[in-house]
Amino acid sequence: MTDHEIQARINNTFGPRPTSYLVTGGAGFIGSHLVDALLAQGHHVLAIDNLSTGRFENISGLIHHPRFHFAQANITDDIVMDRLASQADIIIHLAAAVGVKLIVENPVHTIETNVMGTEAVLKAALRYQTRVLIASTSEVYGKGSSVPFREEDDVVLGPTSRNRWGYAASKMVDEFLALAYGREKGLPVTIFRLFNTVGPRQTGRYGMVIPRFVQQALQGERLTVYGDGTQSRCFLHVQDAIQAIMKMANSDSEHVNHEVFNVGSTEEISIYQLAQRILGLVGQPEENIDLIAYEDAYAAGFEDMRQRVPDISKIQQATGWQPSRSLEQILHDVIESYCGQERDHRHH
Numbered sequence: 001m002t003d004h005e006i007q008a009r010i011n012n013t014f015g016p017r018p019t020s021y022l023v024t025g026g027a028g029f030i031g032s033h034l035v036d037a038l039l040a041q042g043h044h045v046l047a048i049d050n051l052s053t054g055r056f057e058n059i060s061g062l063i064h065h066p067r068f069h070f071a072q073a074n075i076t077d078d079i080v081m082d083r084l085a086s087q088a089d090i091i092i093h094l095a096a097a098v099g100v101k102l103i104v105e106n107p108v109h110t111i112e113t114n115v116m117g118t119e120a121v122l123k124a125a126l127r128y129q130t131r132v133l134i135a136s137t138s139e140v141y142g143k144g145s146s147v148p149f150r151e152e153d154d155v156v157l158g159p160t161s162r163n164r165w166g167y168a169a170s171k172m173v174d175e176f177l178a179l180a181y182g183r184e185k186g187l188p189v190t191i192f193r194l195f196n197t198v199g200p201r202q203t204g205r206y207g208m209v210i211p212r213f214v215q216q217a218l219q220g221e222r223l224t225v226y227g228d229g230t231q232s233r234c235f236l237h238v239q240d241a242i243q244a245i246m247k248m249a250n251s252d253s254e255h256v257n258h259e260v261f262n263v264g265s266t267e268e269i270s271i272y273q274l275a276q277r278i279l280g281l282v283g284q285p286e287e288n289i290d291l292i293a294y295e296d297a298y299a300a301g302f303e304d305m306r307q308r309v310p311d312i313s314k315i316q317q318a319t320g321w322q323p324s325r326s327l328e329q330i331l332h333d334v335i336e337s338y339c340g341q342e343r344d345h346r347h348h
Ligand code: UDP
Pocket: 100, 101, 196, 207, 208, 209, 210, 212, 213, 224, 225, 226, 227, 231, 233, 271, 304, 305
């Protein structure tokens, strides 16, 4: 029998060999949902997380799972990263400093984590020629030159005196570095720019608007809309983001290698309308909204994005992916997850 025939017989008997995924940031909001989905598909999953913003409770139920292995370590720990990369068929790099609040308050941590962390992941991947999918962010579009944002658009950032742009620049360096490893060293890399991804397990502690509004509304507090509330966003359900990542991971290399993809929803809403929707859904009066000046929410000189909408035709063409969950569903799932937590606390 040829090797091919042997492999075919093994596959017929046992099914195809499961893929071994390494997920950096595997205890985080998106990472832990990805880990769940990969395990459910029968894959082996190695996760690394330093539990800085990731939470052990996101993965605590998996610790005894036979196909799951968790390393609590920094991605800049060369020995741990090398060991994990050597066992992986594919790396999904999600570990990063995220959240506007965290980013403006901890600029050194943000830049160092994002730049040095991604460099460490790429170096480890290169040693074993392991394919890497790298999470980037819609922040790299900066102020946005024209809506909707396309992957090849020019980018306008604000000055270096504003911390927020340091985050955007750090993720741009990640993208440049990854594409350079791809072109110059032949490492298979794919970059995806996530747009305002939300869902259960996301915390409002680092600034994200939907978990903050939902918690405020459920506690009967007034919702804190920054600026005049006319700025708009498109929110993506985390399960749709997971589908996009898995589609990219399973796509033929000629469609996704050395490419950058937007991953987002195109259902746009202003932040003021978002606040009203959430108040309506939890049965609170719609005027329970405070407009808060940006200077009072963040440090003076903070700059917000007015409008952020992705063009998702590129990923659609390359992989067939498109989001399937509405904002309605997102809000429902987030509200339900907080209500579920409340019920759990009361039972204990
Ligand atoms: N925002 C708000 N109130 C909050 C938190 C955020 O009005 O308590 C606004 C924020 O200024 C931005 C939008 O909601 O215009 C989305 O903020 P988030 O930090 O979730 O994501 P961003 O798109 O800014 O990265």
